[in-house]
Amino acid sequence: MPRPFGARNDKNFMEKINIKIDGKEYSADSGQTILEVARENGIDVPSLCYHPDLQTRSTCRMCLVEIKGQKDLKTSCSTPVAENMEVLTESPRINRARKINLELIFAQHQEECPDCVWFFNCQLLKLAKRFGVKITRFPDRKIQRKITQCGPIVFDQTKCIDCRNCVDVCPVDFLSVENRGADISIENSQDEWKECIACGQCILHCPVGAIEGVGEFEEAQELGIKKKKMRVVQFAPAIRTSIGEEFDLKPGEIVTGQLVAALRKLGFDKVFDTSVGADFTTFEEAGELLERLKSGKNLPAFSSCCPSWVKFVEFYYPEFVPNLCTSRSPQTMLGGVIKNYWAQKEGFKPEDIEVVSVMPCVAKKYEIKREEMKINGLFPVDKVLTTREIAYLIKKNKIDLKNIAAGEADDPFGMPSGAGVIYGASGGVFESALRTVYFKATGKNPAGDEFKRVRGQEGIKINEITIGDKIIKSVVVNGIRNARKMLEELKKNPQAFQAMEVMACPGGCIGGGGQPVPTNSQLRKKRAAALYDIDAKKEFRCAHENPALQKVYKEFFVSEEIIRPILHTSYAPKKKSAIMTLKNSKETR
Amino acid sequence: MADLIEKIKDSGLTGRGGAGFPTGKKWEAVKSTPGKKKFVIANGSEGEPAVGKDGWLLENYPEEIIAGIRLALETFKAQKAFIYLNKNYFEKYSENLKKIIRELPIEIFREPGGYLCGEETTLIESLENKRLEPRNKPPYPTEAGLENCPTLVNNLETFYAVAQIAKGEYKQERLYTISGDVSHPGVFELPENWPIEKILHKTLNWPIEDFFVQVGGGASGVILTMEELENKVTGSGAIVVYDRKKTDPGTLMKKWLDFYFQENCGKCVPCREGVYRLRELLKQEEINWELVKEVCLVLREASFCPLGKSVAAPLESLIMKVIKR
Numbered sequence: 004m005p006r007p008f009g010a011r012n013d014k015n016f017m018e019k020i021n022i023k024i025d026g027k028e029y030s031a032d033s034g035q036t037i038l039e040v041a042r043e044n045g046i047d048v049p050s051l052c053y054h055p056d057l058q059t060r061s062t063c064r065m066c067l068v069e070i071k072g073q074k075d076l077k078t079s080c081s082t083p084v085a086e087n088m089e090v091l092t093e094s095p096r097i098n099r100a101r102k103i104n105l106e107l108i109f110a111q112h113q114e115e116c117p118d119c120v121w122f123f124n125c126q127l128l129k130l131a132k133r134f135g136v137k138i139t140r141f142p143d144r145k146i147q148r149k150i151t152q153c154g155p156i157v158f159d160q161t162k163c164i165d166c167r168n169c170v171d172v173c174p175v176d177f178l179s180v181e182n183r184g185a186d187i188s189i190e191n192s193q194d195e196w197k198e199c200i201a202c203g204q205c206i207l208h209c210p211v212g213a214i215e216g217v218g219e220f221e222e223a224q225e226l227g228i229k230k231k232k233m234r235v236v237q238f239a240p241a242i243r244t245s246i247g248e249e250f251d252l253k254p255g256e257i258v259t260g261q262l263v264a265a266l267r268k269l270g271f272d273k274v275f276d277t278s279v280g281a282d283f284t285t286f287e288e289a290g291e292l293l294e295r296l297k298s299g300k301n302l303p304a305f306s307s308c309c310p311s312w313v314k315f316v317e318f319y320y321p322e323f324v325p326n327l328c329t330s331r332s333p334q335t336m337l338g339g340v341i342k343n344y345w346a347q348k349e350g351f352k353p354e355d356i357e358v359v360s361v362m363p364c365v366a367k368k369y370e371i372k373r374e375e376m377k378i379n380g381l382f383p384v385d386k387v388l389t390t391r392e393i394a395y396l397i398k399k400n401k402i403d404l405k406n407i408a409a410g411e412a413d414d415p416f417g418m419p420s421g422a423g424v425i426y427g428a429s430g431g432v433f434e435s436a437l438r439t440v441y442f443k444a445t446g447k448n449p450a451g452d453e454f455k456r457v458r459g460q461e462g463i464k465i466n467e468i469t470i471g472d473k474i475i476k477s478v479v480v481n482g483i484r485n486a487r488k489m490l491e492e493l494k495k496n497p498q499a500f501q502a503m504e505v506m507a508c509p510g511g512c513i514g515g516g517g518q519p520v521p522t523n524s525q526l527r528k529k530r531a532a533a534l535y536d537i538d539a540k541k542e543f544r545c546a547h548e549n550p551a552l553q554k555v556y557k558e559f560f561v562s563e564e565i566i567r568p569i570l571h572t573s574y575a576p577k578k579k580s581a582i583m584t585l586k587n588s589k590e591t592r
Numbered sequence: 593m594a595d596l597i598e599k600i601k602d603s604g605l606t607g608r609g610g611a612g613f614p615t616g617k618k619w620e621a622v623k624s625t626p627g628k629k630k631f632v633i634a635n636g637s638e639g640e641p642a643v644g645k646d647g648w649l650l651e652n653y654p655e656e657i658i659a660g661i662r663l664a665l666e667t668f669k670a671q672k673a674f675i676y677l678n679k680n681y682f683e684k685y686s687e688n689l690k691k692i693i694r695e696l697p698i699e700i701f702r703e704p705g706g707y708l709c710g711e712e713t714t715l716i717e718s719l720e721n722k723r724l725e726p727r728n729k730p731p732y733p734t735e736a737g738l739e740n741c742p743t744l745v746n747n748l749e750t751f752y753a754v755a756q757i758a759k760g761e762y763k764q765e766r767l768y769t770i771s772g773d774v775s776h777p778g779v780f781e782l783p784e785n786w787p788i789e790k791i792l793h794k795t796l797n798w799p800i801e802d803f804f805v806q807v808g809g810g811a812s813g814v815i816l817t818m819e820e821l822e823n824k825v826t827g828s829g830a831i832v833v834y835d836r837k838k839t840d841p842g843t844l845m846k847k848w849l850d851f852y853f854q855e856n857c858g859k860c861v862p863c864r865e866g867v868y869r870l871r872e873l874l875k876q877e878e879i880n881w882e883l884v885k886e887v888c889l890v891l892r893e894a895s896f897c898p899l900g901k902s903v904a905a906p907l908e909s910l911i912m913k914v915i916k917r
């Protein structure tokens with residue numbers, strides 16, 4: 004995403020300069036903004052619309068500062084530093100303007116705090132307290148606005164403060180600013196050629212919780228009622244290094260054991276690890292990749308674990324649908340294995356089991372409802388809760404995740420390989436597949452870091468991978484805008500790649516739309532690094548080494564006829580889905 | 593030729609669009625910023641009530657405007673110039689302008705929106721077919737304007753003045769649009785340093801009755817009383833005379849706010865919300881003047897662009913000097 008000033012991205016222009024903030028000297032890089040420098044030095048300048056992932060729009064006007072020698076107050080998020088600049092971030096003049104401004108913002112925003120993504124971390128409330136704002140001098144202006152839903156995403160205009168972060172972050176331009184002045188509103192696209200792919204990035208980047216996943220958080224509460232004989236929960240790879248943030252732990256802190264214990268305390272009968280599902284996915288996908296490389300058909304092979312990416316292909320690039328690997332995503336993979344293999348073994352009927360997934364992702368809510376997912380008429384997963392939702396439940400039940408004694412996930416799906424864990428980071432799916440491809444091609448396991456090159460947060464990573472006598476031209480992508488570029492490239496040059504991994508969210512699932520707020524590249528880096536730490540310490544780094552997986556294949560998946568319906572799915576071009584109106588707007592003024 | 597910029601600087605000419613930035617400095621910035629291409633834009637958006645001088649120039653001195661634009665094109669070796677006209681002016685003057693332009697690389701552009709399009713970065717957005725709202729500054733248009741290239745945006749009258757400077761005929765005059773409760777409304781060319789009082793007398797517009805004036809523009813202009821007429825005219829050169837007996841201040845405020853309500857783009861909080869709240873506040877039986885003033889303050893201090901910043905001045909001065917609250 005382009006940034007107007009970005010010395011950090013543009014090393015050539017970096018130059019050290021000196022500035023004074025609130026009377027103290029600081030050194031800064033030319034091209035940085037005042038806000039960036041202030042933040043780096045622990046000075047808390049209020050802001051709402053500023054987001055390090057996005058281009059600066061300066062719509063909220065909260066970050067005003069005084070600059071010596073300049074008549075007008077300036078927004079620090081948009082003003083680059085200059086040599087010898089003297090800045091004040093607090094003064095009676097600034098605070099007076101900020102306070103009234105904040106009141107005006109509040110009067111746009113219909114508070115629904117207990118039910119909000121930001122409840123435990125709300126900037127608005129913090130600022131209100133800091134500036135002693137009376138929230139009631141102006142009547143709420145947007146009570147009568149509408150609430151819409153598209154797929155699993157709910158857009159609530161009554162809370163929107165018109166900052167436009169969602170519009171800028173949406174990779175498919177599904178959201179747009181309509182009308183002018185006080186009538187401005189953020190609208191879902193009615194364009195028949197535009198579709199929301201449910202990535203949830205708009206949720207993460209909305210400063211005031213005006214967009215949320217469906218059921219957030221009402222649905223989480225229904226969990227209290229057990230509806231079936233056996234209730235199973237599985238948790239995704241990317242959760243274990245992110246959920247700690249919800250409990251004031253350091254970003255990237257590994258809390259797998261505590262999470263398991265907390266889930267158990269919430270009353271689930273069994274706690275399984277979706278990373279084991281990922282091992283199944285790897286195993287199947289590696290097979291597909293090898294087969295396609297051999298036959299030359301449907302190349303490049305596309306990864307298909309990310310439902311937003313899958314939907315993107317189905318809707319925007321249907322000509323590429325055959326390229327998607329048919330292996331299921333880890334959660335529906337494991338769901339299928341649980342309801343078929345495990346059910347049989349434990350003496351349950353598939354319909355006696357409720358499978359709940361804890362995912363870093365909102366699109367997973369959509370994925371489980373896809374008709375193509377059904378096995379013998381039954382959905383493999385019944386419910387998806389996001390990282391945020393499960394954190395909310397844990398807090399609500401007064402479970403102290405920080406200090407709870409660590410538990411262990413249940414057999415037989417509690418012990419993943421390292422490959423299954425790195426699924427949560429961009430490059431992880433492909434690296435896992437490569438480890439198994441390597442084994443299948445050479446009969447040996449690769450060194451743990453053999454395919455390290457595909458890791459990292461960059462949006463597009465192009466690599467030629469040599470395995471035995473094979474060279475695989477590959478690209479690993481995160482972010483749908485980048486994916487679009489690569490698909491356009493493929494249209495021009497179909498031979499450009501043979502394998503392509505795509506995750507819709509920045510950095511992969513660790514930056515997923517269901518993850519804790521706030522989000523930024525530093526946090527994502529730490530969450531990812533921790534996953535690789537787990538991997539490095541694992542006895543088994545490859546999916547095919549996982550004894551649980553080997554056992555299931557030996558006992559159950561003995562033929563293609565059994566494997567196909569349970570471990571694979573299908574895709575087809577999709578039409579635009581309906582935009583539902585949950586609450587209609589009335590006359591607004 | 594090389595010293596045209598020096599001549600402009602020596603003349604002390606400031607932009608006639610309203611912001612009053614020194615023209616020589618602007619030209620120098622465009623000249624000295626390297627760019628693949630450069631552009632020149634003559635701004636004839638003229639969307640504020642009670643301002644009519646650009647129309648008057650288009651009617652009477654189109655050759656001079658184009659001479660000024662041509663000088664800019666030559667000075668910057670610019671690729672292209674635009675004459676940016678509001679819908680009325682476009683309909684009325686395009687044909688005639690084209691006859692004067694002939695082979696010059698000057699395009700006449702029809703403004704797609706309202707008042708805000710006169711703001712230079714919004715104007716550029718509109719030329720690029722984007723949503724009509726201002727850009728962050730910096731970068732300034734002189735560094736990265738149209739197509740991100742160095743771009744000069746000047747008011748039509750500024751080009752007219754530059755043409756005179758080049759010929760050595762500039763007389764430190766500017767155009768005044770006089771309207772309201774006067775007997776000889778119109779556009780007048782008079783010395784730029786004359787006090788309002790002298791201008792009203794000279795144009796035979798001195799009202800006999802008790803009055804106050806709005807100076808600068810018919811929406812953004814500040815209110816001055818009879819005692820303050822030794823001041824010079826600022827902004828885009830408008831003087832609106834209000835007969836105290838005939839003028840209801842409430843109606844006047846409503847008129848201004850309706851205008852701003854209609855014309856603001858909605859991008860930033862203070863202007864979008866502030867203008868809305870002011871309109872609501874002034875509809876009340878009992879007006880909460882304190883709150884009105886607070887909202888004015890945030891508009892002035894925190895708005896994104898000149899439109900929002902300018903809402904406060906007329907209101908605050910009217911409230912203080914005429915309504916006396």
Ligand code: SF4
Nearest residue numbers: 173199200202203205
């Ligand atoms: S969920 Fe993703 S695709 Fe849908 S509107 Fe939000 S950002 Fe856009």
Ligand code: SF4
Nearest residue numbers: 163164166167169209
């Ligand atoms: S929905 Fe949220 S992110 Fe989008 S404009 Fe409104 S407040 Fe900003």
Ligand code: SF4
Nearest residue numbers: 858860863896897900
């Ligand atoms: S002040 Fe703000 S809302 Fe008003 S016109 Fe300028 S940018 Fe738009």
Ligand code: FES
Nearest residue numbers: 050061063064080
């Ligand atoms: S944070 Fe700078 S204007 Fe919103």
